[in-house]
Amino acid sequence: MNIEKLFNKDVMSLDTYIMFKLKEETARLKDELTARNRAPIALSMGAPTANPPKCLTDRLKEILDEDGIHTYSTPKGEPYFRKAAAERMKNRFGVELDPETEIFSLVGSKEGIANLVRFITTPKTEELEKDVIMIPDPCYASYLQFIQCSGAKAYPMPLTAENDYKPDVEAIYHQALKDGYKPENIKAVFINYPNNPMGISTTKEYVKSIVDFCKKYDILLVSDAAYCDLYFAEDEKPFSIFEIEGAKDVGIEFFSLSKPYAITGWRLGWVCGNKEVVQRLGKGKSTIDNGIFKALQKACAEILNSEEGDKYIEEANKGFARKQAIMVKGFKELGWNMDKVPHTTFYLWLPIPRRYTSAFDFCQDVLRKSGVVLVPGNAFGECGEGFFRLSYVCSDEKLQEVIDRLKEDGFTF
Numbered sequence: 072m073n074i075e076k077l078f079n080k081d082v083m084s085l086d087t088y089i090m091f092k093l094k095e096e097t098a099r100l101k102d103e104l105t106a107r108n109r110a111p112i113a114l115s116m117g118a119p120t121a122n123p124p125k126c127l128t129d130r131l132k133e134i135l136d137e138d139g140i141h142t143y144s145t146p147k148g149e150p151y152f153r154k155a156a157a158e159r160m161k162n163r164f165g166v167e168l169d170p171e172t173e174i175f176s177l178v179g180s181k182e183g184i185a186n187l188v189r190f191i192t193t194p195k196t197e198e199l200e201k202d203v204i205m206i207p208d209p210c211y212a213s214y215l216q217f218i219q220c221s222g223a224k225a226y227p228m229p230l231t232a233e234n235d236y237k238p239d240v241e242a243i244y245h246q247a248l249k250d251g252y253k254p255e256n257i258k259a260v261f262i263n264y265p266n267n268p269m270g271i272s273t274t275k276e277y278v279k280s281i282v283d284f285c286k287k288y289d290i291l292l293v294s295d296a297a298y299c300d301l302y303f304a305e306d307e308k309p310f311s312i313f314e315i316e317g318a319k320d321v322g323i324e325f326f327s328l329s330k331p332y333a334i335t336g337w338r339l340g341w342v343c344g345n346k347e348v349v350q351r352l353g354k355g356k357s358t359i360d361n362g363i364f365k366a367l368q369k370a371c372a373e374i375l376n377s378e379e380g381d382k383y384i385e386e387a388n389k390g391f392a393r394k395q396a397i398m399v400k401g402f403k404e405l406g407w408n409m410d411k412v413p414h415t416t417f418y419l420w421l422p423i424p425r426r427y428t429s430a431f432d433f434c435q436d437v438l439r440k441s442g443v444v445l446v447p448g449n450a451f452g453e454c455g456e457g458f459f460r461l462s463y464v465c466s467d468e469k470l471q472e473v474i475d476r477l478k479e480d481g482f483t484f
């Protein structure tokens with residue numbers, strides 16, 4: 072079969088998503104590493120390994136026996152799920168949303184963001200004719216792939232120490248125009264706080280400046296709030312863009328149940344905000360998926376605003392704080408400067424040791440020698456070169472073992 076003829080050029084140029092690629096590579100090396108007492112420890116995937124809240128799984132089991140629960144849901148989401156999401160937005164952020172018109176369920180936020188990109192861009196082959204989406208660099212690696220396979224341009228907004236991780240969005244917009252992209256093709260600005268892979272947060276003032284920018288140029292603001300419940304310092308508590316006046320005029324926000332409740336395999340999230348955008352995205356989605364399994368929606372609707380749910384998140388965050396402390400102490404002993412680490416997400420974003428020039432080479436060496444799976448920073452964008460990301464989601468003992476192995480194998484800074 073002529074695959075080149077079958078698939079479009081953008082899809083042909085895609086590689087397997089980095090996390091799955093690393094998983095496959097680790098599986099190939101497993102026996103050899105295990106024989107050397109270096110059985111793989113994956114610090115790559117951003118997926119908590121703890122069990123979900125017991126009350127959630129217990130309730131799910133009960134719901135499975137309810138009449139009518141196994142049939143199609145709707146892509147919009149069952150009314151009880153949308154109502155619970157609206158209540159969560161009110162309880163967590165003080166934000167009012169209409170569950171009828173301003174909230175739509177998602178089969179995980181990855182699905183929602185991928186489809187949004189497809190729906191707001193038109194594939195082009197001519198570079199300067201492309202629709203443009205401005206994205207943080209580094210960013211969630213999937214943004215790059217969503218945009219690439221939609222025949223659009225991902226225009227980077229560098230997150231660097233020099234710009235205090237607050238890129239000047241307006242200056243970058245004008246740079247894109249200078250580069251030859253057309254103003255009418257600049258469709259959206261993506262933001263993601265707390266940020267994957269860096270864990271950084273931002274201020275309301277900065278987001279307000281982006282809201283103003285989006286209004287000025289009629290550009291969609293897309294906020295990815297997948298990590299909004301993962302924080303362990305009150306002064307880094309994430310906020311919703313809708314706490315900022317006028318954000319609903321130009322913005323939508325994506326939420327995920329994956330990380331806060333350790334249910335990455337269940338695939339549940341919601342998008343909310345600007346009514347016209349949410350409804351149009353929903354219409355498009357209705358041609359693709361048939362919604363989320365109703366039993367999952369029902370069990371999750373119940374936990375979203377429950378005391379047990381909040382307690383679970385609080386305890387999980389305490390656990391992440393403890394795990395981060397193990398890694399901070401360990402990397403300090405290995406020679407890294409660990410003075411400034413954010414207290415959000417479950418990621419550490421660190422520079423590669425001085426003797427390396429490539430993040431990929433460093434991560435490969437650590438994998439092959441120590442059996443520890445790290446992610447090279449350039450998988451998250453060009454600005455990520457020279458860095459690596461690790462997820463401290465496994466047990467404390469395993470995390471300590473990672474540090475011990477790195478010490479034994481000579482991986483100092």
Ligand SMILES: Cc1ncc(COP(=O)(O)O)c(C=O)c1O
Nearest residue numbers: 117179180181211267297327329
């Ligand atoms: C920034 C960010 N957004 C969205 C997602 C997707 O989450 P899900 O599809 O499980 O809701 C992830 C997953 O790692 C992420 O890191």
